[in-house]
Amino acid sequence: MQAIIDAFVRKLEAFIDLRPDELRVLQALQGPSVQIAAGKEIIHEGQHRSSAYILHEGWAYSCKRLPDGERQIIDIQIPGDFLGLHSSMLRMSDQTFVALTNLQITKINMDRSLEFVQSHPRLAAALLRCVAHDEAIIAEHLVSIGKRDALERTAHFLLEFGSRMGSIGRFSNDSYECPISQPILADALGITTTHLNRILRRLRERELVMFRNGTVIFLNRSKLVEATGFDRSYLEE
Template structure:
């Protein structure tokens, strides 16, 4: 029996993939590579790299400013594409760093285009996933620019939980989380001291939602921008 990989689980939330489509998607997972935490697998300005599918572990995409400051744009979890936009544009406008050690599958653009040609519904599902990622970036801008620190952190943790639930790695109870307060600070536009103040009882390694519904109300967390994720939370 074919093992359902995280990407298939995520895309399956939008399109009920057939066995044939699942087989095509599974065929993309041929060239596997591992990368150690803290060493970039993609550098800002790099060209001619393949797209990758994250199989296990977390990664962060970030940009460096001239003064050395870092802004984390997003975190990638299992089932996410890495560098898909960079392959289309032929150059990466950001760097990607593994948070813990990760495993990825490298996908040549020619193989991806053939998969889309053979299974148009699969291409539609990937387009949905890319559109959802764009919606998340918009929400992240609002998070950094307009939300108070406490709400910002709560919204961030709820979004991660919803994304992880989609691929079977999280629920309303919580989820395993490898992020340090320093990484969260770089993503949220806060100092690590400020994050530490907000998350006084944060224990690295796991996020627990003691009152999920109350936190959703506090953060004004509306999951419509994540499209199909809401109904899958359990």
């Protein structure tokens, strides 16, 4: 029964109706559940043949470092997301994955993945669609950094995570829990913390959205969608 309410299963069920035998296979593919403390690196850039994980509870982020020590945040992961699935297929991981909060993760048993693909092609196809979604999300972040101004970018981010949280049943009353600190959020958006603060104040004053004490509350979501041109189709199954 546990599996039914799991965020990962919930996410996959957007793609296929999981049969009981497929649910069992999904569980068999995963190692035991492991706790990771906030701030810890789960995978590091350059790691040889890194593993892939499923994030069951907590938030994480992926980033790439530059030679000068700066970093670019690539994406933020929420319950039900993979950590390092695409990296695990490369010889060396191209990204670092860090726990934003305390996490509960399971390792995917990649040794059995070929066998799994053969015996459960329908499930393999659903997982492949998850990977395709991850790429679509990163492409959209490229658009944000490349073309959206700081306000649009911030609003777009808050809308995207609202949609992503909604797809795992964690969006209600126009709000969701968002445990991202302002320095991390500013970093993900490529702006300074001071600038982010100004933007968040403006969004609140215009009665569009409020981000306070770890909670995002949409005051006028449809107006915000209109203002940013947010189109959630890249997040859809």
